[in-house]
Amino acid sequence: MARTLDDLAELSGVSRATVSRVINGGSVSPETRQKVLDVLETTNYRPNLAARNLASGKSGVVGVVMHVAAQLTFSDNYFAGLLTGICDSLTEHAAGMMLWLGNRTKEETLDQILSMGMLDGIIVTADTVDDPLVDGLRSSGVPTVLIGHRRADSDASYVDIDSEASAEAITDHLVGLGRTRIGHITGRRDSVSGRDRKAGYRQSLRRAGLPPGGLIAEGDYTAEGGYKAAARLIEDGVDAIFCASDNTAAGALDAIRNAGRRVPDDIALAGFDDLAFASELDPPLTTMRQDIEGIGQEAARNLLRLLERPEGGPRRVLLPTELVIRQSTVGWLSG
Amino acid sequence: MARTLDDLAELSGVSRATVSRVINGGSVSPETRQKVLDVLETTNYRPNLAARNLASGKSGVVGVVMHVAAQLTFSDNYFAGLLTGICDSLTEHAAGMMLWLGNRTKEETLDQILSMGMLDGIIVTADTVDDPLVDGLRSSGVPTVLIGHRRADSDASYVDIDSEASAEAITDHLVGLGRTRIGHITGRRDSVSGRDRKAGYRQSLRRAGLPPGGLIAEGDYTAEGGYKAAARLIEDGVDAIFCASDNTAAGALDAIRNAGRRVPDDIALAGFDDLAFASELDPPLTTMRQDIEGIGQEAARNLLRLLERPEGGPRRVLLPTELVIRQSTVGWLSG
DNA sequence: TGTATGTTTGAGAGCGCTCTCAGGAGGAGC
DNA sequence: GCTCCTCCTGAGAGCGCTCTCAAACATACA
Numbered sequence: 251m252a253r254t255l256d257d258l259a260e261l262s263g264v265s266r267a268t269v270s271r272v273i274n275g276g277s278v279s280p281e282t283r284q285k286v287l288d289v290l291e292t293t294n295y296r297p298n299l300a301a302r303n304l305a306s307g308k309s310g311v312v313g314v315v316m317h318v319a320a321q322l323t324f325s326d327n328y329f330a331g332l333l334t335g336i337c338d339s340l341t342e343h344a345a346g347m348m349l350w351l352g353n354r355t356k357e358e359t360l361d362q363i364l365s366m367g368m369l370d371g372i373i374v375t376a377d378t379v380d381d382p383l384v385d386g387l388r389s390s391g392v393p394t395v396l397i398g399h400r401r402a403d404s405d406a407s408y409v410d411i412d413s414e415a416s417a418e419a420i421t422d423h424l425v426g427l428g429r430t431r432i433g434h435i436t437g438r439r440d441s442v443s444g445r446d447r448k449a450g451y452r453q454s455l456r457r458a459g460l461p462p463g464g465l466i467a468e469g470d471y472t473a474e475g476g477y478k479a480a481a482r483l484i485e486d487g488v489d490a491i492f493c494a495s496d497n498t499a500a501g502a503l504d505a506i507r508n509a510g511r512r513v514p515d516d517i518a519l520a521g522f523d524d525l526a527f528a529s530e531l532d533p534p535l536t537t538m539r540q541d542i543e544g545i546g547q548e549a550a551r552n553l554l555r556l557l558e559r560p561e562g563g564p565r566r567v568l569l570p571t572e573l574v575i576r577q578s579t580v581g582w583l584s585g
Numbered sequence: 586m587a588r589t590l591d592d593l594a595e596l597s598g599v600s601r602a603t604v605s606r607v608i609n610g611g612s613v614s615p616e617t618r619q620k621v622l623d624v625l626e627t628t629n630y631r632p633n634l635a636a637r638n639l640a641s642g643k644s645g646v647v648g649v650v651m652h653v654a655a656q657l658t659f660s661d662n663y664f665a666g667l668l669t670g671i672c673d674s675l676t677e678h679a680a681g682m683m684l685w686l687g688n689r690t691k692e693e694t695l696d697q698i699l700s701m702g703m704l705d706g707i708i709v710t711a712d713t714v715d716d717p718l719v720d721g722l723r724s725s726g727v728p729t730v731l732i733g734h735r736r737a738d739s740d741a742s743y744v745d746i747d748s749e750a751s752a753e754a755i756t757d758h759l760v761g762l763g764r765t766r767i768g769h770i771t772g773r774r775d776s777v778s779g780r781d782r783k784a785g786y787r788q789s790l791r792r793a794g795l796p797p798g799g800l801i802a803e804g805d806y807t808a809e810g811g812y813k814a815a816a817r818l819i820e821d822g823v824d825a826i827f828c829a830s831d832n833t834a835a836g837a838l839d840a841i842r843n844a845g846r847r848v849p850d851d852i853a854l855a856g857f858d859d860l861a862f863a864s865e866l867d868p869p870l871t872t873m874r875q876d877i878e879g880i881g882q883e884a885a886r887n888l889l890r891l892l893e894r895p896e897g898g899p900r901r902v903l904l905p906t907e908l909v910i911r912q913s914t915v916g917w918l919s920g
Numbered sequence: 921t922g923t924a925t926g927t928t929t930g931a932g933a934g935c936g937c938t939c940t941c942a943g944g945a946g947g948a949g950c
Numbered sequence: 951g952c953t954c955c956t957c958c959t960g961a962g963a964g965c966g967c968t969c970t971c972a973a974a975c976a977t978a979c980a
Contacts, residue, residue, distance in 0.1 A: 254965095255966065255967065256966080264930085266930085266966090266967085266968095267929075267931080267932095267969080268929060268930075271928095276928095276969095277927070278928070279928060279929090282928080282929085297967075298965085298966050299703040300635050300638035300639040300644065300703060300965080301639050301965065302968075303639075304633070304635040304636050304935045304936065304965085304966080305935055305966075305967040305969080306935085306967075306969085307935080309635065311703075330665060333686070337685070341685065347684055348682060348683050348684075349682055349683075349684045350672070350676065351668070368635060589936055590937065590938095591936080600959065600961075601937085602938085602939080602961080603958085603960075605937070605939085609938080612958070613958075613959085614959090632936085632937075633936050633937070635935080635937090636935070636936035636937040637937055637938075638937090638965095639936080639965045639966065639967085640938040640939080640964080641938055
């Protein structure tokens with residue numbers, strides 16, 4: 251079994267350079283090409299990635315950094331969906347992927363690994379308002395695509411949704427239902443998406459002539475957080491709650507029920523994400539659908555394109571969201 | 586900023602070899618070492634992994650292959666937990682990890698990527714009875730640790746639990762409760778864990794003098810599968826069901842409730858895994874706890890040790906499980 | 921026939937690192 | 951003072967690949 255290009259060259263009676271051309275698509279005469287291909291077929295040759303990487307400066311491997319608290323990474327199907335989408339796109343293009351999960355990998359560690367020259371590019375979640383890791387990555391010069399983006403990232407390549415507009419739309423829906431004491435359970439205090447959703451909520455209230463403050467309780471994207479926050483809002487006498495995530499809404503739903511209130515009769519409830527379980531809740535949850543796997547796929551594609559033609563400049567993609575109305579806000583909907 | 590060993594060598598007035606010794610722990614005189622360390626500090630040097638890999642034949646990167654249907658990978662927190670554990674251990678030891686998810690990556694593709702000489706070792710799930718990928722990996726000569734193991738893998742390195750004994754124990758629990766028509770919803774038909782759990786279930790019935798057949802319905806580890814299978818068992822008049830996974834049990838719980846039966850009064854229900862939601866179900870689910878993250882961590886540690894001292898031979902680890910009794914089988918337990 | 925143009929090929933110079941090998945320095949033992 | 955060891959260091963040979971450059975050959979045009 252041939253192990254190196256030189257072996258192949260000898261076997262097919264041409265030079266190493268020619269074999270390399272056949273493999274990488276250089277210009278070679280048909281006969282020569284066929285000769286080499288034959289040998290290639292019989293030898294089951296595999297190029298050595300390390301050598302290729304060293305010589306070409308490209309590795310065919312991209313890094314993926316899910317920079318969130320470890321226990322959040324998979325408690326939520328959000329990150330799982332992202333990862334699935336990224337993997338999809340990447341394997342489709344025969345690119346490898348190295349993964350870093352959680353925030354246990356400190357900036358330092360990451361910076362080290364990433365600047366080892368092993369990674370062609372990086373996909374990183376950028377939802378934390380003040381994230382030195384993302385800053386470091388961006389200034390490192392390694393091609394980077396963000397999932398989400400902070401204010402400061404407006405000149406970076408990213409894939410995101412319009413959280414603010416989406417939140418505004420879903421709050422509009424609540425307003426349209428005639429609710430006047432609409433509460434909001436926020437996302438993590440330090441998350442961009444959380445802040446944007448809150449802003450959208452406020453904007454909607456303002457446009458509707460409702461007091462845009464007051465009925466806000468802080469959440470953290472978890473069901474537990476949602477439960478506690480909802481309990482407070484219920485005391486405040488809300489007649490609707492817009493939660494910054496479906497998980498939060500699931501917690502809120504429990505709280506509402508435990509308080510003896512009905513959804514949507516007493517309190518209309520809306521989430522955000524449209525995770526799989528949203529339609530399985532009782533009542534099914536009105537929510538803002540975002541195509542999470544699609545975001546992952548797009549991020550990978552985005553990065554791949556960026557690597558292919560760096561001169562194209564940063565690529566910014568806002569993916570659409572979709573308001574999904576279910577019985578948690580509109581009780582009379584047919585099941 | 587110094588980029589290569591030669592730059593460092595020049596800056597510190599020694600040879601490249603000496604710098605390499607300082608970095609990799611060769612014998613160097615204290616003064617020389619200090620000189621180099623000083624330079625190292627100021628230059629923020631990062632070794633080039635590709636070059637190191639090429640020269641040493643080691644990459645510091647291991648592959649992780651979750652070889653299951655893509656949609657299963659994260660629908661279930663099982664794989665997420667595994668991944669989290671693996672990541673934990675790996676980053677702790679400063680090893681990188683490349684990930685392949687789902688079965689969309691065909692044996693061929695994988696084989697290609699894996700034999701590129703980029704991976705020091707591989708962790709792969711081995712729960713499918715007939716899995717050419719695992720066979721290929723094992724015969725490839727790349728150090729491999731399996732998560733789970735088939736009969737044929739008894740000479741490989743693996744981390745697993747004793748599914749059969751665990752299933753037997755949980756069925757014993759049901760028997761001990763006085764149930765006599767104990768049904769079982771299996772795991773995926775082609776999964777080793779599924780078969781083992783079924784075997785354990787049967788063994789328990791046999792020992793109890795109950796007919797060890799008949800009341801078995803095929804599941805697939807999903808809630809949907811559990812729902813359908815449970816519906817059949819209910820018709821068969823079971824008074825207990827042992828499900829091969831918690832997800833399955835969640836589905837079964839719905840089915841039982843929809844059939845107007847009570848848990849555990851009419852039908853005692855037990856799962857397997859002790860996923861986070863098991864204790865949140867109503868009633869809380871009796872189940873067999875396995876430390877999923879622990880399995881992932883152990884697999885990574887196992888592989889790391891294997892790489893360190895290959896002469897140690899295969900390392901087989903069976904992690905303990907724990908029967909967690911909750912109200913789904915024993916109604917009078919205090920909450 | 922001579923020159924210009926294009927195509928195919930091989931030689932060879934790296935990419936940045938590891939590791940072996942041998943030379944030089946310094947101390948111990950005779 | 952000599953040899954023998956030990957310890958530290960530098961020179962240099964790869965690792966397997968990519969890519970440039972120029973030679974070799976073929977084709978086209980004047």
